Amino acid sequence: MSGHEQSIGRLLVVLGLLVAAAGVFFMFAGKLPFLRHLGRLPGDILVKKKDFTFYFPLATSLIISIILTLILLLFRRR
DSSP: OOHHHHHHHHHHHHHHHHHHHHHHHHHHGGGSGGGTTTTOOTTOEEEEOSSOEEEEOHHHHHHHHHHHHHHHHHHHTO
């Protein structure tokens, strides 16, 4: 195997582990009390009309963005 094939193989293994971790997270996310409120936070926008519903999870998006940024910064420094 050349170096290029090995790096593609490693990338696929890492992506597979990330997908598996995301699957496990979503399986158990409903059982964690602090995750039950994601998507229904005070800063999330919900507009209901007669035949129209608009939902924009602004606060949830900001919290997820901050958490992912912190995680990526930890990995980048290593």
